[in-house]
Amino acid sequence: MPANQELPHPAMADVELTDVLFALSDPARLQIVRDLADGPLEMAQCGATNPALPKSTKSHLMKVLREAGIIRNEPRGRERLVSLRRDELDATFPGLLDGVLGTTRR
Template identity: 80%
Template sequence: MTTLTQLPHPDVADVEVTDVLFALSDPARLQIVRELAAGPLTMAECGVTNPDLPKSTKSHLMKVLREAGIVRNEPDGRRRVVSLRKDELDARFPGLIDSVLGGR
């Protein structure tokens, strides 16, 4: 049986606004965050609006979002569940995520 490993996530106190803004500056990453605003998704469900996205590109997009402190990527059996760290980000940068997501 395959066990998925825990990935490192930055503590919210270590998250920098410049890293968050950089991660959200890419349209594909921003679209993933918009999808996650409705609730957690499995890795397979993220980015379904662009089915032509290569798996390696999708993995890189998710890594940038995770390392910027925007999402959590947690193992759940044989799959991974990705969630937006909205509450944590709102505590650190009040209104930032709502502002970015509202500016469609």
């Protein structure tokens, strides 16, 4: 897929809590969300804690998170910028990310 191609992202009104919980239930996907909690990262930086992760597996993890409405994956030049949809998720499911990530939002 070309780096400059837009990917579909669900509207928050269409995001189901069960899909979000399923996406967060996988340790590798949860680690990506933890990595993104401090701010957006280039796709190559996501999941950097596991460099042995095949590119195809990483792409699948990102797809599940994006389709669940947890992340945004947008073209940025020749790269892709991945960000957590934190404000939207907090508005739709208050306290969910704080509870899952074990954090308190400032």
